[in-house]
Amino acid sequence: MPDVPDSPAAADSLVRIRGLRFLRGTRVIFDGVDLDIPRGRVTAVMGPSGTGKTTLLRLIGGQLRPAAGSVVLDGHEVPALRRRELYALRRRIGMLFQSGALFTDLSVFENVAFPLREHYPRLPARLLRTLVLMKLEAVGLRGARDLKPAELSGGMARRVALARAIALDPMLMLYDEPFTGQDPISMGVLVQLIRTLNDALGMTSVVVSHDVAEVCSIADYVYLISGGRVVASGTPAELRASGSDWVGQFMHGLPDGPVPFHYPARDYASELLDGGGRS
Amino acid sequence: MIAALGRWALTVFARTGRASLMLLAILAGLPSVLPRPRLLVRQLYSVGVLSLPIIVVAGLFVGMVLALQGYTTLADFGAAGSLGTVVALSLVRELGPVVAALLYAGRAGSALTAEIALMKATEQLSGMEMMAVDPVRRVLAPRFLAGILAVPLLAAIFTAVGILGGYLVGVGLLGVDDGAWWAQMQAKVQPLRDVVNGVVLKSFVFGVVANWIAVFEGHDAQPTSEGIGRATTRSVVNTSLAVLGLDFVLTALLFGGVR
Numbered sequence: 172m173p174d175v176p177d178s179p180a181a182a183d184s185l186v187r188i189r190g191l192r193f194l195r196g197t198r199v200i201f202d203g204v205d206l207d208i209p210r211g212r213v214t215a216v217m218g219p220s221g222t223g224k225t226t227l228l229r230l231i232g233g234q235l236r237p238a239a240g241s242v243v244l245d246g247h248e249v250p251a252l253r254r255r256e257l258y259a260l261r262r263r264i265g266m267l268f269q270s271g272a273l274f275t276d277l278s279v280f281e282n283v284a285f286p287l288r289e290h291y292p293r294l295p296a297r298l299l300r301t302l303v304l305m306k307l308e309a310v311g312l313r314g315a316r317d318l319k320p321a322e323l324s325g326g327m328a329r330r331v332a333l334a335r336a337i338a339l340d341p342m343l344m345l346y347d348e349p350f351t352g353q354d355p356i357s358m359g360v361l362v363q364l365i366r367t368l369n370d371a372l373g374m375t376s377v378v379v380s381h382d383v384a385e386v387c388s389i390a391d392y393v394y395l396i397s398g399g400r401v402v403a404s405g406t407p408a409e410l411r412a413s414g415s416d417w418v419g420q421f422m423h424g425l426p427d428g429p430v431p432f433h434y435p436a437r438d439y440a441s442e443l444l445d446g447g448g449r450s
Numbered sequence: 451m452i453a454a455l456g457r458w459a460l461t462v463f464a465r466t467g468r469a470s471l472m473l474l475a476i477l478a479g480l481p482s483v484l485p486r487p488r489l490l491v492r493q494l495y496s497v498g499v500l501s502l503p504i505i506v507v508a509g510l511f512v513g514m515v516l517a518l519q520g521y522t523t524l525a526d527f528g529a530a531g532s533l534g535t536v537v538a539l540s541l542v543r544e545l546g547p548v549v550a551a552l553l554y555a556g557r558a559g560s561a562l563t564a565e566i567a568l569m570k571a572t573e574q575l576s577g578m579e580m581m582a583v584d585p586v587r588r589v590l591a592p593r594f595l596a597g598i599l600a601v602p603l604l605a606a607i608f609t610a611v612g613i614l615g616g617y618l619v620g621v622g623l624l625g626v627d628d629g630a631w632w633a634q635m636q637a638k639v640q641p642l643r644d645v646v647n648g649v650v651l652k653s654f655v656f657g658v659v660a661n662w663i664a665v666f667e668g669h670d671a672q673p674t675s676e677g678i679g680r681a682t683t684r685s686v687v688n689t690s691l692a693v694l695g696l697d698f699v700l701t702a703l704l705f706g707g708v709r
Contacts, residue, residue, distance in 0.1 A: 232580055234576065234579060234580070258582045258584070259582070261579070261580055261581070261582035262581075262582040264580065265580075266577070266580040268573045268576065268577055269573075270572055270573045272572060272573035272574050272576065272577035273574075274574055275572070275574075285581070285583075286581045286582075286583070289581070289582075289583045289588070290582065290583075332577075335581075339581075345580075
């Protein structure tokens with residue numbers, strides 16, 4: 172097995188990514204990424220904006236195909252799956268989208284009921300109701316079941332989306348930037364929920380984010396991605412103590428360092444003296 | 451210049467290819483709509499029933515104008531009694547299917563495009579995919595099917611109301627003989643040649659094209675507010691052009707030899 176040194180449970184990983192290469196047009200997003208998502212743990216994937224963290228989730232879920240490399244999920248080579256097999260696999264994956272992706276024409280209850288109704292059309296109404304209420308109770312929104320998505324706050328919408336994502340009791344939960352745009356209270360709630368749901372339901376979770384403090388408080392293992400590669404990985408404590416300048420800058424949120432504050436540009440003085448004749 | 455032309459051609463071919471693949475996927479997904487009539491009924495309501503007001507009002511006025519214009523010419527030749535035939539044939543063969551399809555594109559096609567594009571932009575389609583629900587079957591196929599059922603029905607209603615509008619003006623206002631109006635129409639308009647070829651066949655083709663374009667533009671839209679706006683415009687413009695172009699081809703094929 173190639174170079175993923177300190178990966179905690181490489182032997183028992185639910186997702187195993189090797190030599191992943193992905194291009195968008197001619198832009199290289201991933202170039203030789205190796206990653207292991209250990210079973211039963213919360214794994215975080217962090218990195219600056221625009222490094223393709225969301226793309227990584229879509230590659231795991233089979234919504235995108237890599238140019239090269241392998242993505243193995245629970246023994247299935249995802250890019251090679253046929254449509255039917257892929258859909259069967261996705262029934263066991265939950266994904267929380269950054270926008271929540273709630274169906275705006277359906278109530279909270281119907282949103283959570285949606286995957287159950289689609290996949291188990293013969294489910295008795297009473298059982299369906301019980302299941303939906305259980306999922307809503309888990310995220311603390313049983314009382315909001317009759318509201319429409321437009322009536323929910325951002326944090327509540329994301330919790331409803333979370334209830335919907337766990338409706339089919341997935342083995343793997345993918346979180347796409349779950350903390351973006353949340354106030355401190357909903358942020359705390361979500362952080363708690365991700366950890367509690369993972370442990371209580373025996374899931375495996377992947378959290379993609381750049382909120383260092385929140386992620387480090389719940390993640391068992393962290394991968395840092397930048398420039399299309401994994402630049403560092405380890406437990407949150409290991410990364411904080413890392414000797415690398417770049418990792419230090421990212422983990423501690425410093426404005427300047429190996430990643431410069433300024434976007435590459437001409438010399439400042441000569442540009443100002445130029446007088447704007449040419450821009 | 452040549453490079454731009456080449457780029458344009460490549461985009462057109464790529465879009466045509468994507469549109470064809472999507473149509474195949476939708477057609478393959480149609481059987482899965484049948485066991486779920488409620489999905490279909492809801493869409494029929496939103497593209498069909500809600501389009502009725504504009505179809506009825508437009509049909510009435512088109513029929514009335516036809517009678518007014520036709521009467522002036524026909525009366526010169528002392529053939530005012532044929533006014534009913536002229537109005538009915540124009541509506542059944544041409545104006546019914548064409549204008550109904552154009553109105554449909556503006557009223558329902560644009561809404562379909564915008565709805566699907568917004569679902570895409572808000573990741574609802576992506577979310578469905580990740581819940582192992584195929585958006586082509588769950589979202590696109592019922593809308594497409596409802597659309598191709600609605601367009602011929604709307605064209606038929608448009609035509610019927612148009613004939614009624616022509617009757618109001620021709621018989622009520624201009625004094626054409628009541629009996630001559632209906633008798634000549636009955637004698638000259640043939641069910642198979644005119645009604646089936648015009649309202650039924652043409653409308654069916656227009657319905658397929660209009661809904662195919664509407665659904666494709668929505669699904670292919672850039673997931674931004676600007677992209678949704680552009681997709682909606684393209685949906686209406688492309689449908690209108692396609693309907694008018696196809697109308698010429700269909701007319702040449704179906705009525706080319708008819709005297």
